Amino acid sequence: MGTWPDTRILDLLGIEVPIIQAPMAVGTTPAMVIAANRAGALGSMPAAALSIEQLRDALTTIRQASDRPINVNFFCHQPPSVDDARDQRWKALLEPYYRELGADFDAPTPVSNRAPFNDAACQVVEEFRPEVVSFHFGLPEKSLLERVKATGAKVLSSATTVEEAVWLQAHGCDAIIAMGIEAGGHRGLFLSDDLNTQIGLFALLPQVVDAVSVPVIAAGGIGDARGIVAAFALGASAVQIGTAYLFTPEANVTAAHHHALRHAQASETALTNLFTGRPARGIVNRLMRELGAINPAAPAFPKAGGALMPLKAKDEAGFSNLWSGQALRLGKDLATYELTRELAEQALAKLT
Structure with a gap:
């Protein structure tokens, strides 16, 4: 060189x-x-x-x-302060998805840390x-x-x-x-x-x-x-x-993430706080479309992800964070x- x-x-x-x-x-x-x-x-x-x-x-x-x-x-x-009421409101917002996907809404919420x-x-x-x-x-x-x-x-x-x-x-x-x-x-x-x-x-x-x-x-x-x-x-x-x-x-990515990276358009990424509680850019999926990419109900980082874990287990593409930048269409399989x-x-x- x-x-x-x-x-x-x-x-x-x-x-x-x-x-x-x-x-x-x-x-x-x-x-x-x-x-x-x-x-x-x-x-x-x-x-x-x-x-x-x-x-x-x-x-x-x-x-x-x-x-x-x-x-x-x-x-x-900074680790978030305890806010049980906010955590409960967040999980309640997700309850229809639990019922639809057959996830156990009454089970203890997994910890995202x-x-x-x-x-x-x-x-x-x-x-x-x-x-x-x-x-x-x-x-x-x-x-x-x-x-x-x-x-x-x-x-x-x-x-x-x-x-x-x-x-x-x-x-x-x-x-x-x-x-x-x-x-x-x-x-x-x-x-x-x-x-x-x-x-x-x-x-x-x-x-x-x-x-x-x-x-x-x-x-x-x-x-x-x-x-x-x-x-x-x-x-x-x-x-x-x-x-x-x-x-x-x-790269260690899920099958859903792998597919999204190769098929999403450059315009199909957005900043979202749904998956962790802090803004992050990812490929738009069902949860982002239906709850809005930025939603004030999401608990502070990193607690938002806990209540999503049972949903991700049922529908990875719709409820997981598919992180990606805006230049994804420049990606090559090398x-x-x-x-x-x-x-x-x-x-x-x-x-x-």
């Missing part, structure tokens, strides 16, 4: 191509991380949906297969010493962040507004992920829960680049070499790509290594 026009992220993270395989809690596997690493990108392992032991097992597998830099991603949200970054997770970072640690929903408390930095890890986090980017730089981020509204999965917003603050990548990216001095990584709606070139033109030093990797054989190399080679050819 030739030389990239901006090598700050390559130098900072110790990678060969300025592509970060997004840490998707739905879809990412150790095999995907390993293959992305081998292709010269930064492979990213999401921790939010894993137990501590599951995370250790995943990182052991990755470290045994590759000595290249890896990223481990954590959520750092996502642990924020805490001491136990930090101990895993200290044990495995990943070269990069990234966060979603801001940053953890100062003492935990200092422990992460003491391992030598570079710290990244997502900004969905210029204000969030400035805040992240001021609080110690080594690089910032500018997350446009096109991106799939959970929005990274943390300074405000107002969705009116959320803007597209092409408006957000150059403003973030102008507002901070650390390198900026572009995320949202990038699915081919043209998107990478455009991101570099707007000042990005690298890109983070998620949905394109959900088409790879290394393996992770081949996809990463193709993206890098085609983008570099256009840039040089």
